[in-house]
Amino acid sequence: MNLKKNIVLAALASIFVASAPASANYSNNEIRIGYLADMTGAYRDPIGPRGMDAIQMAIDDMGGEINGARIVTFSADDRNSPDVGSSVVRSWIDERNVDMVTGLVASSVTLAAIRLLEENDKLGLVNGAVSSAITNQHCGPNHFHWVYDTWAMSNGTARAITQEGNKDWFLLSADYSFGHALEADVERVVKESGGRVLGKVRHPFPTTDFASFMLQAQASGAKVISLNNAGHDTINAIQTASEFGITQSGQILAGMVLFSSDIRSLGLETAQGLQFTKAWYYDINPEARAWAERFKERTGQMPTMVHAGLYSSTLHYLQAVKAAGTDDTQAVRQQMMKTPVNDIFAQNAYIREDGRMVHDMYLVRVKSPAESRNADDLFEIVRTIPAEEAFRPLSESVCKMVNN
Structure with missing residues (x-):
């Protein structure tokens, strides 16, 4: 009887140990x-x-x-x-x-x-x-x-802008792995959407002087200037474009990686109307x-x-x-x-x-000062991009862990 009791107790103990993680495993x-x-x-x-x-x-x-x-x-x-x-x-x-x-x-x-x-x-x-x-x-x-990632950011923004009829693009990219990847993804989406790339230039990372790069973009005759950079580089590029009157003359700036902090730095007066893709927004x-x-x-x-x-x-x-x-x-x-x-x-x-x-990802538009209700009201969500559309399909992957 004691033997049976001991066996039962031992079995219960083993079940308890198996089901309750112990800190000793860390x-x-x-x-x-x-x-x-x-x-x-x-x-x-x-x-x-x-x-x-x-x-x-x-x-x-x-x-x-x-x-x-x-x-x-x-x-x-x-x-x-x-x-x-x-x-x-x-x-x-x-x-x-x-x-x-x-x-x-x-x-x-x-x-x-x-x-x-x-x-x-x-x-x-x-x-x-x-x-x-x-x-x-x-x-x-x-x-x-x-x-x-660059596939998702370019897919959402570049496809939407090109399909609106803006076919001619100029690509301005940060000269390191991120900028190169984003440049390639934007060019792919533009061409898939029936557009064409009229010119490309890469800038040092980071840089504060975008004058010569914007002059090249302006002279290209492209309808859209794609900013394949991020952070201070994007802010500096947009500010330079504003100084040169680029958007006022009818060219479109397409920011591929923009953050709410960037929009605050630029101000709605400068950033209004920009469309880009976001992974998340607090509203x-x-x-x-x-x-x-x-x-x-x-x-x-x-x-x-x-x-x-x-x-x-x-x-x-x-x-x-x-x-x-x-x-x-x-x-x-x-x-x-x-x-x-x-x-x-x-x-x-x-x-x-x-x-x-x-x-899911989100295509957003920056509100104008008149549309904004308060300092944190920056964007209008134009379109929700479903998860299955947002990222590179596995059928196109070269990842060694994917069995295509």
């Missing part, structure tokens, strides 16, 4: 997150230091710990340098045993970082970088791409607005789409760590992939086998 009894971003340069305002606030909000919403394991963060300025970024990530892996690195803003820095993460079987959550190559030519089993639904108000109360500013993506991806990661009962990279990755994304950033979204997080 290395160092901590979940360690590194935030790598441009804190002082061209991408400081749309992402930068406030990205850490978004990450901390996700950590706070998880209670600051998981099954007794504390959530610890590190942050660093990559200075938009692949060498600096690689050095930071390597030190985090070797000296601090980070489990996950997020932020990852400049595409050149990101491509260097994800190689190190794969070599050391750590997870990367790419939020700031835009190059679609991250989940195409450079896809891998150790990173996800969350907010947007898409009441839940997004409520979270954005929390962010503003904490930071003094409304969040950009990347801030929302940092919150969303970090929360999804931490929920997966909790559900898996471990911080093992591949176990967490599988848990994230099999769990739909439903939060303030996206609804009914999911992660594909190439690492792309697939969600």
Whole structure:
């Protein structure tokens, strides 16, 4: 009788242990997150230091710990340098045993970082970088791409503008991997939509003097000037175009990667009428607005789409760590992939086998000063681009993990 009782108790104990994740399954009894971003340069305002606030909000919403394991963060300025970024990530892996690195803003820095993460079987959550190559030519089993990419941004904006009858384009691109990828994607969409590219020029990254580039664009006779850059470069290009009277003379400026912080810097008087694609806007639904108000109360500013993506991806990661009962990279990755994304950033979204997080995108128009009700009322949503249309189809992927 005692033997039977002991067997039953042992069986119950084994069931309990198997179903209740123990903190012993977390290395160092901590979940360690590194935030790598441009804190002082061209991408400081749309992402930068406030990205850490978004990450901390996700950590706070998880209670600051998981099954007794504390959530610890590190942050660093990559200075938009692949060498600096690689050095930071390597030190985090070797000296601090980070489990996950997020932020990852400049595409050149990101491509260097994800190689190190794969070599050391750590997870990367790419939020700031835009190059679609991250989940195409450079896809891998150790990173996800969350907010947007060049395929989605160009597909939404360039297709809409070309199909409105604006067939002749001039491409102005940042001269590094992100700008090159965006230039290629815009050119593809323009030609697929029946348009043509009359000229192209690349500018140094970053730069403040856009005069010669805008003169070339103006002289090309193109109806549309595509700004294949981001952050301060985009702001400077738009301001130069305004000084030269480019839009007043009838040419259209198409910003491929614009943030709400950019529109505030430019002012509605200068930016009104601009159309571009966004991954998220704080007025898409009441839940997004409520979270954005929390962010503003904490930071003094409304969040950009990347801030929302940092919150969303970090929360999804931490929920997966909790559900898996471990911080093992591949176990967490599988848990994230099999769990739909439903939060303030996206609804009914999911992660594909190439690492792309697939969600709705939005074509927006910048309001005029007369249309805007307050300082935070910047955009009108022209069209919701369904998730299945927004990103590169897997049938066109060259990712080694996709079985076409």
